[in-house]
Amino acid sequence: MLLTYLKAENLKFKRSLFRKLILFIPAALILISMVFIFVGIGLGGFSSSLVCNWCMPIAALGVVILCHLVNNKDMKHKYRTLYSLPIDLKKTFISKTLLITLNLLIISFVLSVITVIAEIISSGISVAIGHTGYYVFGYVLLWLSLLWQIPFCLFLDQKIGFTGSVIINFLASAIGGLFFSLTPLFWFFPYSWSGRLMITLFGVLPNGLLVQANSRLILSLGKSLLLILVSVLTMLVLLEIFSRWFKRQVYR
Numbered sequence: 001m002l003l004t005y006l007k008a009e010n011l012k013f014k015r016s017l018f019r020k021l022i023l024f025i026p027a028a029l030i031l032i033s034m035v036f037i038f039v040g041i042g043l044g045g046f047s048s049s050l051v052c053n054w055c056m057p058i059a060a061l062g063v064v065i066l067c068h069l070v071n072n073k074d075m076k077h078k079y080r081t082l083y084s085l086p087i088d089l090k091k092t093f094i095s096k097t098l099l100i101t102l103n104l105l106i107i108s109f110v111l112s113v114i115t116v117i118a119e120i121i122s123s124g125i126s127v128a129i130g131h132t133g134y135y136v137f138g139y140v141l142l143w144l145s146l147l148w149q150i151p152f153c154l155f156l157d158q159k160i161g162f163t164g165s166v167i168i169n170f171l172a173s174a175i176g177g178l179f180f181s182l183t184p185l186f187w188f189f190p191y192s193w194s195g196r197l198m199i200t201l202f203g204v205l206p207n208g209l210l211v212q213a214n215s216r217l218i219l220s221l222g223k224s225l226l227l228i229l230v231s232v233l234t235m236l237v238l239l240e241i242f243s244r245w246f247k248r249q250v251y252r
Contacts, residue, residue: 005087005095009070013099018069022103025062026110029053036208046118048204051142054111055194056177056206059146060169062107066100067153068162075158093154093246097239100150108139115139138201144228145194148235151242178206182217193231200224 013019033049112135119128119135149169156165176191181199186192198204200219203211211217219227 002091002095002098005091006098009092009095009099012073013069016069018066018103021062021066021069022106022110025058025107026114029058029111030114032058045122047115047122048202048210049208050111050115050118051139051198051202052204052206052208055142055198057170057173059104059142059194060149060173060191061166063100063104063146063149063153064157064162064165064169066103067150068157068165070096070100071154071157089247090243093151093243094239096154097150097243100154101147104146104150105140105143108143109136112136112139141201141224141228142194142197145197145231148190148231148238151235151238155242155245181206187227187230190231190234193227197224197227 017024029050032053033046036049036053037046112132115135116128116132119131153165153169156168160168172191176186176189176193177195180186180189180192181195186196195206196217196219199206199211199215199217201224203213203218205211205217
């Protein structure tokens, strides 16, 4: 039944900006990374600059934009299209979340492919192919650490609007990535989770430099798995809370 809701949501965005962002966001990241390297900021290399800019703050901004585009389809009609249908509004919210989740996953795969291509250019085919699985796995884990933002931003966009959501997510992502991710307090600040995983998985600091192999900032396997588990559980809890809120809000 939920698959039907997901298909219905997906049909709303045929030939829309929502789908084009799958290519626009990676293209923007490539451009930003090249600029950073040109001005001497991306000292860890193109791949390091790419993942660093993705985690802080492009991913957070991307989530806000995707959530706004999904919300806007119904908000511009003042939810009249939902009132006229015998549907479960809680499942509608869940399907919106899943649609954005899948888009983020595709973007993550595209970024991993770009990283492999960059490594082929810089290190050769044999080295890059040997690390392909690691790059894909790394971006998937980063994707998991971002999922909690989707139901939260769907809620935030409806409550305070697009501009307010952008400001909050941008600032929180920057603070979390640049400061909290480098301290033990990162466990308590969700916006820092992707930054700390980036340090552990890709060996890249928030400033784009490479981390030392024995750095205390690199999480152990157990802590990394715990962080992923916490991220997924947080997403599920927020999804349950805000899907119930959406159902009550629209009925009002």
